[in-house]
Amino acid sequence: MLLQMMTWAEVERHLKCSNGIVIPIGSTEQHGPIGLIGTDAICPEVIAGLAAEKTGALIGPTISVGMAQHHLAFPGSIALRPTTLIAVIKDYVLSLARNGFERFYFLNGHGGNIATVGAAFSEIYSETSFERNSTRPPIRCKLANWFAFPEIKTLCEEFYGDRDGRHATASEVAVTQYAYPEHIKRAEMDKAPPAARAFCDAVDYRMLFPDGRIEADSFLATPDHGERLARVSAECVAADFKKFLTEA
Numbered sequence: 001m002l003l004q005m006m007t008w009a010e011v012e013r014h015l016k017c018s019n020g021i022v023i024p025i026g027s028t029e030q031h032g033p034i035g036l037i038g039t040d041a042i043c044p045e046v047i048a049g050l051a052a053e054k055t056g057a058l059i060g061p062t063i064s065v066g067m068a069q070h071h072l073a074f075p076g077s078i079a080l081r082p083t084t085l086i087a088v089i090k091d092y093v094l095s096l097a098r099n100g101f102e103r104f105y106f107l108n109g110h111g112g113n114i115a116t117v118g119a120a121f122s123e124i125y126s127e128t129s130f131e132r133n134s135t136r137p138p139i140r141c142k143l144a145n146w147f148a149f150p151e152i153k154t155l156c157e158e159f160y161g162d163r164d165g166r167h168a169t170a171s172e173v174a175v176t177q178y179a180y181p182e183h184i185k186r187a188e189m190d191k192a193p194p195a196a197r198a199f200c201d202a203v204d205y206r207m208l209f210p211d212g213r214i215e216a217d218s219f220l221a222t223p224d225h226g227e228r229l230a231r232v233s234a235e236c237v238a239a240d241f242k243k244f245l246t247e248a
Helices: 008-015 039-055 082-097 111-129 150-160 170-179 202-208 223-246
Strands: 020-025 103-108 140-145
Touching (some): 020 039, 020 223, 082 111, 111 140
Parallel strands (some): 020 103
8 A cells, every 4th residue: 555545544544454654765867878867766665566566554655855965976966965865764754654654674675774774773773762651652664675685685696696796786787677677678798897986975986986876787688587586575674563553
């Protein structure tokens, strides 16, 4: 179920049965010569939808712009400052908590979001902790990365060996190819070279990785790989979300 496709009355009835919600979060940034700019938001959104089919989970609107300042030297990339993303997540959660949501499961598609999402959770918990004699129900937040489940790592090794890479990976490109086959892109590219060193800012990133990829052979992606990856990740998410809802 998509929150944005419900009425307030339907949400109110839903809250009598469940106080949890899945929130896809990603980024809008370059993903190399064939990766869609929306890749990091598309992947968790698609996987959340598949997981909802198994659990009946409510899915919140995707936070599709994230921490991506290091990609800004590539046209089309959009970034939020860490403080802005923290504020967005905090307001998102507290808005829903006001009317009874208590368990917030963030399904992430962008590694650059991880530290900032953790900081946002700390801000949320701090606000509720400083409220004297608060009657607000306890809020619990969790971050899960769709690509980090052991089952996904095993599949990536099966499909790509050591060539999946670190950015514009074949696995994430494959999920978007499965989700949007009409938008599959083609381009000539060589095998990605190893990274010489860590990047600093956006200009440094583009200098080190001129086509946007980091150690990723994106051209190995196929829609069939994407379907398997998405469905396996969705099974993991469904089980993890159910467990999260019942944790004390």
